[in-house]
Amino acid sequence: MRLKTPEDVMRFLCKEDPYGIILDACKDESIDWSDLQWVQQNCRPSASYxxxxxxxxxxxxxxxxxxxxxxxxxxxxxxxxxxxxxxxxxxxxxxARGNDPTNPLCRCGVSSKRTMSGFYNARTPGKLFYVCRIGMCEFNKECRDARGGQVVVDPEIVDYLILLEII
Ligand SMILES: [Zn+2]
Ligand SMILES: [Zn+2]
Structure with missing residues (x-):
């Protein structure tokens, strides 16, 4: 899955948790960055660092x-x-960037940190993955979408994702 629009990001963020309900609520309207900001602030209080x-x-x-x-x-x-x-x-x-409390647990047993591989010198540019949030283990896991595909960010939306601390 390639994240290119706010709707893609919402779909990715809400895939397997109770906030999937937000997607339903937005079904009739287009999703924009302010919707994502709302989700981040109200549903995803960031885990500590x-x-x-x-x-x-x-x-x-x-x-x-x-x-x-x-x-x-x-x-x-x-x-x-x-x-x-x-x-x-x-x-x-x-x-706190990427410290989504719904991220998979690392080997320390705490929610991991979502991060992105760079666009230069990376094997898969813009690929999202999870690492240890507290720096105590070598956890490294690719982000997968609901269908099991690799999740890659389009360069055009990177700044928004950073601003919203999604990555
Ligand atoms: Zn860890
Ligand atoms: Zn050392």
């Missing part, structure tokens, strides 16, 4: 904090994150 450095899952040393470059072209400009202090490996973004 790490506020202070965790022990690195690779070496056990307390993680160090960093921020992605503002010229990052993968939709990740200026994001705070934690990294391994000894190897510099990325651990987890320290923000």
């Amino acid at each position: 790490p506020k202070s450095p965790m022990p690195c899952r690779h070496c056990g040393v307390t993680a160090s904090t960093a921020t992605t470059s503002y010229s990052n072209t993968n939709g990740n400009a200026g994001r705070p994150y934690f990294k391994c202090p000894t190897m510099g490996k990325f651990l987890v973004f320290a923000d």
Whole structure:
């Protein structure tokens, strides 16, 4: 499934949960970004994110904090994150983006974080996947739609999805 319009995104977000009812309610009208904003604010209060450095899952040393470059072209400009202090490996973004509480559980047993592969140098550009939200495990799972297909974002709507913290 390729997410290209607000309706696609609504369909994807509401596939297997009680808020599918929202889709029914919108059946007769076109869905726009403000509808999605409503869903995000009222039905998907975002799950928490790490506020202070965790022990690195690779070496056990307390993680160090960093921020992605503002010229990052993968939709990740200026994001705070934690990294391994000894190897510099990325651990987890320290923000609420993609922290949908209905995401699948990671190996830590908490809801995961939805994120997107970049549009440059990625095997499947704009592909959505889930990772550990608290930075403590190597969970990595592709987002699948109700029919089991890979979920890919159209470059034109990336900014909206980021603004709404869907990714
Ligand atoms: Zn480490
Ligand atoms: Zn985890």
